[in-house]
Amino acid sequence: MRQIVEERTGSPTRQPSYAEPHHPGLRVATHVTVLHEGDPARRIMEVVEGAVMLTKLLPDGRRQVVELLGPGDVFGLAHDDAYACSAETLTPATIATHERSALERDPVLASRLLRRFEAQLCVMHSHALVLGRMSALERVAFFLLRLMPEGMVGGTLHLSMTRQEIADFLGLTLETVSRAFSELKRRGFVALQRADEVRIQDRGSMRRLAGAL
Amino acid sequence: MRQIVEERTGSPTRQPSYAEPHHPGLRVATHVTVLHEGDPARRIMEVVEGAVMLTKLLPDGRRQVVELLGPGDVFGLAHDDAYACSAETLTPATIATHERSALERDPVLASRLLRRFEAQLCVMHSHALVLGRMSALERVAFFLLRLMPEGMVGGTLHLSMTRQEIADFLGLTLETVSRAFSELKRRGFVALQRADEVRIQDRGSMRRLAGAL
DNA sequence: CGTGACCTTGACGTCGATCAATATTTGTGG
DNA sequence: CCACAAATATTGATCGACGTCAAGGTCACG
Numbered sequence: 001m002r003q004i005v006e007e008r009t010g011s012p013t014r015q016p017s018y019a020e021p022h023h024p025g026l027r028v029a030t031h032v033t034v035l036h037e038g039d040p041a042r043r044i045m046e047v048v049e050g051a052v053m054l055t056k057l058l059p060d061g062r063r064q065v066v067e068l069l070g071p072g073d074v075f076g077l078a079h080d081d082a083y084a085c086s087a088e089t090l091t092p093a094t095i096a097t098h099e100r101s102a103l104e105r106d107p108v109l110a111s112r113l114l115r116r117f118e119a120q121l122c123v124m125h126s127h128a129l130v131l132g133r134m135s136a137l138e139r140v141a142f143f144l145l146r147l148m149p150e151g152m153v154g155g156t157l158h159l160s161m162t163r164q165e166i167a168d169f170l171g172l173t174l175e176t177v178s179r180a181f182s183e184l185k186r187r188g189f190v191a192l193q194r195a196d197e198v199r200i201q202d203r204g205s206m207r208r209l210a211g212a213l
Numbered sequence: 214m215r216q217i218v219e220e221r222t223g224s225p226t227r228q229p230s231y232a233e234p235h236h237p238g239l240r241v242a243t244h245v246t247v248l249h250e251g252d253p254a255r256r257i258m259e260v261v262e263g264a265v266m267l268t269k270l271l272p273d274g275r276r277q278v279v280e281l282l283g284p285g286d287v288f289g290l291a292h293d294d295a296y297a298c299s300a301e302t303l304t305p306a307t308i309a310t311h312e313r314s315a316l317e318r319d320p321v322l323a324s325r326l327l328r329r330f331e332a333q334l335c336v337m338h339s340h341a342l343v344l345g346r347m348s349a350l351e352r353v354a355f356f357l358l359r360l361m362p363e364g365m366v367g368g369t370l371h372l373s374m375t376r377q378e379i380a381d382f383l384g385l386t387l388e389t390v391s392r393a394f395s396e397l398k399r400r401g402f403v404a405l406q407r408a409d410e411v412r413i414q415d416r417g418s419m420r421r422l423a424g425a426l
Numbered sequence: 427c428g429t430g431a432c433c434t435t436g437a438c439g440t441c442g443a444t445c446a447a448t449a450t451t452t453g454t455g456g
Numbered sequence: 457c458c459a460c461a462a463a464t465a466t467t468g469a470t471c472g473a474c475g476t477c478a479a480g481g482t483c484a485c486g
Contacts, residue, residue: 056342058424064342077331077338084335103327107320114316114323117330118290122297124337125290128279129269131344132384136442163465171345176442178466195451195465211271349474376433386475391434408433408482 025049025096030160034087034095041078043097044113047071050093051160054085055168065169067124074116090160126213131171134211139170140180142210144190148200159196238262238307243373247300247308254291256310257326260284263306264373267298268381278382280337287329303373339426344384347424352383353393355423357403361413372409 025048028034034045037056047069054067054075066085069075075087076097103110130142143166148157159166163174170177184190189206191199200206207213238261241247247258250269260282267280267288279298282288288300289310316323343355356379361370372379376387383390397403402419404412413419420426 054338056338058342058346060424062346064345066338066341077335079332079335084338104324107323110320110323110327111317114327114330117327117334119292121330121334121337122290122292124334124341125267125269125279125297127341128337128344129271129277131341132277132381133271133275162463168345173443174465175444175467179442182466211273375431387433388435388476389474392474395434 025094028089028093028095030089030092032089034089035076035083037083037086039083041076041081041083042100043076044074044100044103045076045087046096046098046113047073047075048094048096050095051090052087052093052095053090053161053165053169054087056085063168064171065165067120067127068169072116073120074113090165136170136172136176137180137183138209138211139172140166140177140184141189141206142213143170144184144198144200145203145206145210145213148198155199156193157198157200159198161196163195238309241302241306241308243302243305245302247302248289248296250296250299252296254289254294254296255313256289257287257313257316258289258300259309259311260286260288261307261309263308264303265300265306265308266303266374266378266382267300269298276381277384278378280333280340281382285329286333287326303378349383349385349389350393350396351422351424352385353379353390353397354402354419355426356383357397357411357413358416358419358423358426361411368412369406370411370413372411374409376408 025046028050034052049071052069052073052075053065054069055063055065057063067073067075068090069087075085077084078100098109103113130139134142144157147159148155161169163177166172167174167177172180181190181192184206185192187205189200189202189209191201193199238259241263247265262284265282265286265288266278267282268276268278270276280286280288281303282300288298290297291313311322316326343352347355357370360372361368374382376390379385380387380390385393394403394405397419398405400418402413402415402422404414406412
C-alpha cells in the first residue's frame with residue numbers, strides 16, 4: 001500500500017526541515033516507501049541518517065535498485081516533473097526535504113547539492129561498469145567492499161538488504177547472489193555469522209576480484 | 214596515444230571559455246580522447262556541440278561506455294581529485310571548460326550545472342535499469358529510441374558509434390549487438406540503409422520492447 | 427584494385443536464470 | 457518459552473541467452 005512521508009508525520013503545515021536547527025528532517029521507519037516513481041515531483045530530498053534505496057520498475061515487474069543512499073545523499077529527482085525512481089528506506093531514517101524552488105533562492109543549499117550530485121554521478125558511473133561488465137562473483141565482491149568503508153577492517157558489516165534486494169541492485173537473481181556469497185565464504189574471502197552479518201577476511205583478494213576500488 | 218584538449222589548442226593562457234560570447238569552446242576532432250580516467254581533475258567540461266562518450270576500464274581491459282553526452286551535458290567529474298572516466302569524442306565537437314573553482318564564484322554556472330547533473334543522474338538511473346534488467350534485444354531497442362528524439366519520425370538516424378562502442382555502452386558484445394540489429398530488421402521494426410544509418414519503422418513495437426520511454 | 431576496418435552470420439560453450447526441494451530464521455499466539 | 461507459520465536463504469538440476477571462436481562479407485580509402 002502506498003505510504004508516503006507526509007502521511008506519517010504530524011502537522012501537514014510543518015515548516016520545511018532546513019529551517020530546523022538540530023533535527024532537520026522527518027523520521028521514517030524501515031521499509032517505508034518515501035516516494036513513488038511517476039508521482040508529481042514536488043520536493044527534493046536528502047538523507048540525513050539511515051539508508052534509502054532508489055528503485056525503478058519495468059512494466060512487466062522486473063525491478064532494478066538503481067542507487068543506494070546514505071547520509072548526505074540526495075534523491076527525489078525529476079524527469080518531466082515526475083519522480084524518476086521510487087525511494088524506500090532500508091533502515092529507520094531521517095530525511096530532510098526541500099521545495100524545488102529553494103534551489104534558486106538558497107545558493108548554499110544549491111552548492112551542497114551540486115557537490116553531492118557530482119559524487120552520486122561518479123558512483124553511478126562505477127555502477128554502470130559493474131552492471132555492464134562484471135561477473136556475478138565480481139559484482140558481489142564489489143558490493144561488499146563498497147559497504148565496508150576502508151577503515152572498519154575486521155568489523156562485522158550488517159547488511160540491511162535481503163538477497164532479493166541485493167540481486168535487484170546487482171542485476172542478478174537472488175539464487176545467484178546466494179551462490180556468490182557461498183563461493184566467497186568457501187574461498188575464505190568472507191565469513192558469514194548470519195545471512196546478514198558479513199566479515200571480510202581477505203580484503204586483498206576481494207579487491208582483486210572487484211577490479212580495484 | 215594520449216592526446217588531450219590542451220595539446221590541440223593554441224595558447225595555453227587562453228581565457229576560460231565562458232568569457233567568450235559566441236563560440237565558447239575548444240574545437241576537437243572525432244575520436245579524440247579529451248581526458249583520461251585517473252588524471253588529476255583540474256577542470257570541469259561541458260559539451261557545446263557534438264557527441265562525447267565517457268568510458269571506464271577494468272584492470273584487465275574490459276571497457277564500459279558509461280554515458281553518452283550531447284550539447285549541454287557536463288563531464289570531467291572527479292573522485293579523489295582524479296577524473297573518474299575517460300572522455301572521447303564521437304563526432305567533431307566543441308567543448309567548454311571551466312576551472313573547478315569557478316563553481317564557487319559563479320552561481321549562474323553552478324545553477325546550470327546543477328540542473329544538468331540532475332538530468333544526467335536520471336539518465337544514469339534508467340541506464341542502470343537497462344544494464345541490470347533488460348535483454349539484448351530490449352537494450353538495443355532502448356538505445357535506438359533514445360537516439361531518435363520523438364520528433365524526427367521517419368527521419369534517418371546516423372549512428373556515430375561502431376558496433377563495439379554500442380556493445381560497450383549496452384553491456385553486450387559486438388556480435389550480440391549485430392544480431393539484435395538483424396533481428397529488429399527481420400521483424401520490420403527498423404530499416405538499415407547502411408550499418409550506421411537507421412530508420413525506425415515501427416515505433417510502437419520498439420517502445421513496447423524497450424518498456425516505455 | 428587491394429588492404430584494412432568494420433560488420434554479419436554460424437557453431438558451440440558457458441554463466442547465470444529458472445525451477446524445485448530443503449534449511450534456516452523470524453515473527454506470532456498459546 | 458515453545459510451537460507453528462511465514463519469510464528468507466541455501467543448494468541442486470536443468471535450460472537458455474549471450475559470449476566466444478571462426479569464417480566470410482561489405483565498405484572506405486589509398
